[in-house]
Amino acid sequence: MTPGLPPVRIRVRLFAMQRETAGMRELRVEVPLGATVDDAWSAVVEVVPALAPGRASLRFAVNGSYADPDTALNDGDEVACIPPVSGGSEEDPGRRILEVRDTPFPADLASELERRLATDRDGGVVTFVGRTRATPGTPAPGQEAEAARHAGRDVEALEYEAFEPMAVSILGQIADEIEASWGVRRLAIVHRTGPVPLGETSVIVVAAAPHRDAAFAAARYAIDETKARAPIWKAERFTDGQVWIGHPARTEAMDSG
Numbered sequence: 553m554t555p556g557l558p559p560v561r562i563r564v565r566l567f568a569m570q571r572e573t574a575g576m577r578e579l580r581v582e583v584p585l586g587a588t589v590d591d592a593w594s595a596v597v598e599v600v601p602a603l604a605p606g607r608a609s610l611r612f613a614v615n616g617s618y619a620d621p622d623t624a625l626n627d628g629d630e631v632a633c634i635p636p637v638s639g640g641s642e643e644d645p646g647r648r649i650l651e652v653r654d655t656p657f658p659a660d661l662a663s664e665l666e667r668r669l670a671t672d673r674d675g676g677v678v679t680f681v682g683r684t685r686a687t688p689g690t691p692a693p694g695q696e697a698e699a700a701r702h703a704g705r706d707v708e709a710l711e712y713e714a715f716e717p718m719a720v721s722i723l724g725q726i727a728d729e730i731e732a733s734w735g736v737r738r739l740a741i742v743h744r745t746g747p748v749p750l751g752e753t754s755v756i757v758v759a760a761a762p763h764r765d766a767a768f769a770a771a772r773y774a775i776d777e778t779k780a781r782a783p784i785w786k787a788e789r790f791t792d793g794q795v796w797i798g799h800p801a802r803t804e805a806m807d808s809g
Contacts, residue, residue, distance in 0.1 A: 568785035636692035636798035638786030676764035
């Protein structure tokens with residue numbers, strides 16, 4: 553710290569594999585005036601050295617928005633450490649349904665979302681349903697050894713965790729991008745958190761539009777961008793352990809050009 557200057561006090565939130573490694577969901581650190589997100593991360597590693605190997609695959613958010621490591625911090629800021637992502641509620645009835653739910657989905661949820669969104673002007677309604685499958689996915693960076701320990705076994709369930717306020721905000725950005733690119737204004741993205749047993753639904757996307765091409769494009773973009781950007785994490789559960797799945801979060805929209 554610089555003598556005579558008060559420190560900058562930062563709240564740092566940890567999720568998924570970082571939370572498990574640290575054994576805590578958040579911690580408070582002090583950094584010098586003018587410090588950056590990267591400086592805050594260094595302060596965290598001083599407290600929990602075991603987190604250091606995960607730095608290459610981390611992304612960061614400051615006060616709920618993705619931020620570069622060289623972003624300057626102010627006293628009282630919240631820094632979220634975003635580990636590789638898998639793949640609250642904000643609702644505008646009849647136009648957008650963007651939710652993160654911590655309870656099992658009703659069996660008729662996809663049909664309900666279609667009924668709520670589609671109008672007589674919509675010639676195409678495309679629905680994507682993501683379910684828990686038995687075959688494992690790609691382990692997140694740092695999870696390779698644990699994945700090898702479960703090689704050849706079937707997944708028994710998934711466990712989802714989310715930074716909910718930021719996740720819903722990102723879903724809203726994705727919906728804005730879809731409207732700008734394809735003119736699709738009626739869209740649902742609903743994602744589960746918590747345990748999701750084998751064969752059950754973890755995410756539903758519904759896109760309603762006058763023409764099928766736009767509806768297909770919107771639904772595909774919605775699920776791809778949700779998996780790439782939303783701070784939602786997935787762990788595959790086995791009898792004697794679990795493996796976190798995913799890739800480093802993409803902090804910007806995919807370049808469709």
